[in-house]
Amino acid sequence: MPNVTTLNVNGKKLRVDVDSQTPLLYVLRDYLNLTGTKYGCGEARCGACTVLVEGQSMRSCVTPVGRVSDKQITTIEGMEQDGKLHPLQEAFLKADALQCGYCTSGMIMAAAALLKKNAKPSRDEIVKHMDANVCRCGTYPRIVKAIEIASGTAKEVAE
Amino acid sequence: MNEHDLELEQERYELFAGPTYNFNFNRRQFLKAFSGGIALIVPVSNLLAQDQGESGRRSNERIPDDIGAWIHIDEKGTVSVFTGKVEIGQNIRTSLTQAVAEELHVPLDTIRVVMADTDLTPFDLGTFGSLTTPRMAPQLRKAAAAARETLIALAAEQWKVEPASVRIVNARFVNHDASKSLTLAEVAKGQKLVKTIPADVATTAAKDWTVAGTPVAKVDGRDFVTGKHQYTTDLRREGMLYGRIVRPSALDAKLMSSDTKAAEAIPGVTVVRDGDFIGVVAPNRETAIHAEKAIAVHWQAPGQPGNDELFAYLKKNAEAGRARPVGSVADGMAAADKKLSQTYNIAYIAHAPLEPRAAVAEWNDGKLTVWTGTQRPFGVREELAEAFHIPQEKIRVIVPDTGSGYGGKHTGECAIEAARLARASGKPVKLVWTREEEFNWAYFRPAGVIEVNSGVKNDGTVTAWEYHNYNSGGSGIQVKYDFANQDIQFHNSKSPLRQGSYRGLAATANHFAREVHMDELAQLVNMDPVQFRLKNIKDARLKAVLEAAADKFGWSRKKTEGRGRGIACGFEKGSYIAAAAEVSVDAKTGRVKIERVVESFECGAIVNQLHLHNQVEGAVVQAIGGAMFESIQFKNGQILNGKFSQYRLPRFSDTPAIEIVLLDRKDLPSAGAGETPIVGLAPAVANAIFDLTAKRIRSMPLTG
Numbered sequence: 001m002p003n004v005t006t007l008n009v010n011g012k013k014l015r016v017d018v019d020s021q022t023p024l025l026y027v028l029r030d031y032l033n034l035t036g037t038k039y040g041c042g043e044a045r046c047g048a049c050t051v052l053v054e055g056q057s058m059r060s061c062v063t064p065v066g067r068v069s070d071k072q073i074t075t076i077e078g079m080e081q082d083g084k085l086h087p088l089q090e091a092f093l094k095a096d097a098l099q100c101g102y103c104t105s106g107m108i109m110a111a112a113a114l115l116k117k118n119a120k121p122s123r124d125e126i127v128k129h130m131d132a133n134v135c136r137c138g139t140y141p142r143i144v145k146a147i148e149i150a151s152g153t154a155k156e157v158a159e
Numbered sequence: 160m161n162e163h164d165l166e167l168e169q170e171r172y173e174l175f176a177g178p179t180y181n182f183n184f185n186r187r188q189f190l191k192a193f194s195g196g197i198a199l200i201v202p203v204s205n206l207l208a209q210d211q212g213e214s215g216r217r218s219n220e221r222i223p224d225d226i227g228a229w230i231h232i233d234e235k236g237t238v239s240v241f242t243g244k245v246e247i248g249q250n251i252r253t254s255l256t257q258a259v260a261e262e263l264h265v266p267l268d269t270i271r272v273v274m275a276d277t278d279l280t281p282f283d284l285g286t287f288g289s290l291t292t293p294r295m296a297p298q299l300r301k302a303a304a305a306a307r308e309t310l311i312a313l314a315a316e317q318w319k320v321e322p323a324s325v326r327i328v329n330a331r332f333v334n335h336d337a338s339k340s341l342t343l344a345e346v347a348k349g350q351k352l353v354k355t356i357p358a359d360v361a362t363t364a365a366k367d368w369t370v371a372g373t374p375v376a377k378v379d380g381r382d383f384v385t386g387k388h389q390y391t392t393d394l395r396r397e398g399m400l401y402g403r404i405v406r407p408s409a410l411d412a413k414l415m416s417s418d419t420k421a422a423e424a425i426p427g428v429t430v431v432r433d434g435d436f437i438g439v440v441a442p443n444r445e446t447a448i449h450a451e452k453a454i455a456v457h458w459q460a461p462g463q464p465g466n467d468e469l470f471a472y473l474k475k476n477a478e479a480g481r482a483r484p485v486g487s488v489a490d491g492m493a494a495a496d497k498k499l500s501q502t503y504n505i506a507y508i509a510h511a512p513l514e515p516r517a518a519v520a521e522w523n524d525g526k527l528t529v530w531t532g533t534q535r536p537f538g539v540r541e542e543l544a545e546a547f548h549i550p551q552e553k554i555r556v557i558v559p560d561t562g563s564g565y566g567g568k569h570t571g572e573c574a575i576e577a578a579r580l581a582r583a584s585g586k587p588v589k590l591v592w593t594r595e596e597e598f599n600w601a602y603f604r605p606a607g608v609i610e611v612n613s614g615v616k617n618d619g620t621v622t623a624w625e626y627h628n629y630n631s632g633g634s635g636i637q638v639k640y641d642f643a644n645q646d647i648q649f650h651n652s653k654s655p656l657r658q659g660s661y662r663g664l665a666a667t668a669n670h671f672a673r674e675v676h677m678d679e680l681a682q683l684v685n686m687d688p689v690q691f692r693l694k695n696i697k698d699a700r701l702k703a704v705l706e707a708a709a710d711k712f713g714w715s716r717k718k719t720e721g722r723g724r725g726i727a728c729g730f731e732k733g734s735y736i737a738a739a740a741e742v743s744v745d746a747k748t749g750r751v752k753i754e755r756v757v758e759s760f761e762c763g764a765i766v767n768q769l770h771l772h773n774q775v776e777g778a779v780v781q782a783i784g785g786a787m788f789e790s791i792q793f794k795n796g797q798i799l800n801g802k803f804s805q806y807r808l809p810r811f812s813d814t815p816a817i818e819i820v821l822l823d824r825k826d827l828p829s830a831g832a833g834e835t836p837i838v839g840l841a842p843a844v845a846n847a848i849f850d851l852t853a854k855r856i857r858s859m860p861l862t863g
Contacts, residue, residue: 026444035393036386038392038514038562040513041802093376101383102390102512102514103513126811134803134810136563136565138777138778140780141780143811
């Protein structure tokens, strides 16, 4: 397969020149300097590398870049618009839904994919959708709360 | 008392390998970093000792050689706090900012906390042992209070008024009728003033806190939710190469032969050989992996014990313990109505921090700079000095706020590997350990065997407590119960795997064995587990957390049909904890589900209830792993489940309803809270499983 020479990331067409088999994660991080997307396990088991491809969540660590070269890719860096945080980013701050923050990008992107297809998810739907994302610091209850805040289903604001 | 007297817990195995510590932030380095303005120095002796009653030194006297932390107000009015502590998600960047803001009477956003940079921040032993809040924060408070008084005196001098008539309001100095005001910058301008803080500076009592004691949000939270924060793994240097290491086939394997020719032939690749060490660097990650795979190696590994024989091995290789008996266990046994002997097993588990070990190393004119995620920047600097035979002054270690550690990032192997590759290639090198390397080449929480022999009277009084912990460690081994006759011993053993510190150290193992055993004794004398514990408690703080958890849980209410309930309590590192759990068991699969957890926690005066709540809740979630399913499987020096597809971590769906009760004791000094909240969950769950199924589980994980 020929090299991939352009990628659509966060609404911009960016030039690269990489082997089409290279995982999207490393193209973003090493070639485009979009380091908000993280490596955690390399086998799609922790979700730290989650990005949106055409609005759907995708594990960039196991996605060959050649498969998404003509798709719209959104990373955490594309969530803030004109200096205004995405409602999920606001909600994560409000719910204090992080400790070390290393999983946060992947959590926000996975949550964004959920809210795109289900604007008002139930708590069970949130847990089911987010279950493939790992927070080793254990902030799961706060992340659930953050997603509920962002979707307007939160019963009360987190402490 | 000096830093050398600080006794390290026995199970910090990874720390005993290295040389002793020393202090290196001296007068010369301080003066290099101090350009002008006003500086307040905290001597190390202050950080370690309680108040010594020593009166304050005057300004601009000799700068001490044992600087532990310092606060700087520059001529632009920026307040900088310099501490060797590390931010790994425990939110001390926020809590230390709160402490300084409170005493200095300036807004939080005027303060910058400079952490863990060996060229800029004073020596610090490391960020572990829950010591930042009880040791560092009070001293930074004192420094900030002394800075405030110094600044007020300078403002008063300018106005030729009494210092008592000057106040700081919103980072401005105002005179008695607010007719005159000065900014911090205006007061600090033209000054070059250095003071050592006196030991007896008055600071604000917890009951009068207005900044601390409030739920301040993470000070740089926005950088984390936007992906802007640069962890070590995200850093990039001009001309940087990517490194990979060729790993041995097993622990203690010896390199028999290797062929690196094919790798060396790949354009841009440098192969680095040094004894058994083989690494490669390349202009990009893909080429580095390609080169690593092109190297043919033959290793020979000795036969080593596997986990099927682990517990027998730990017992067989155990050393004699140090007996420090209280009363007489023999007398206590003679007085007992019933006796119980049980053994509890604890598996090795992995820290699995989501950001793996990583380092970026760069050599410039014989000076080495390493960015790395470690809890011990100064320890890593020392390891680097030893590895490369260069003085520590030629090494700078910088720790970006790190993707967690849990006690797992105390050592510098990744930093040394990156520096070795960088030196050989003459370029900056980034090395990020893979998840598999994390599992195979870091260290684990020690496995252990714990034996308990006890005696109890029919009224619930525990009369004898003989306790032997083999290998897992001595933290939390002492009882807070009022047992008249005790013989508690820790026994070192030989570990088949590399082992070391883990959040809470052995307090988790010791609380598991003790609190499950207490539950067994309660059952033996037909007493309610809460009443049985209360019968043996005199300590008012332990009683308070136990009752708080039982109350919130509804222990006195009727049990829910089909659910089991269990409780546990304890004390470690200055704080008290109790946990109550409710479980169900799937009738078909036998799978245990934790339905609900109530945890009460008391660590003195609460500095930030938001982050404390987060920390306690997170510890409960992390504890589910070690309690329910985390266990390292190994054989012949190979880890058999060293990746996330094989090693189960707690996930969203494992998380029960969690209720946290925080007891705020404004009359008591604040203790650290990063570790102790992890110790109560496992025994509470084991006891709840027994309550439901009558099956007693004496191993961690409970499924193991």
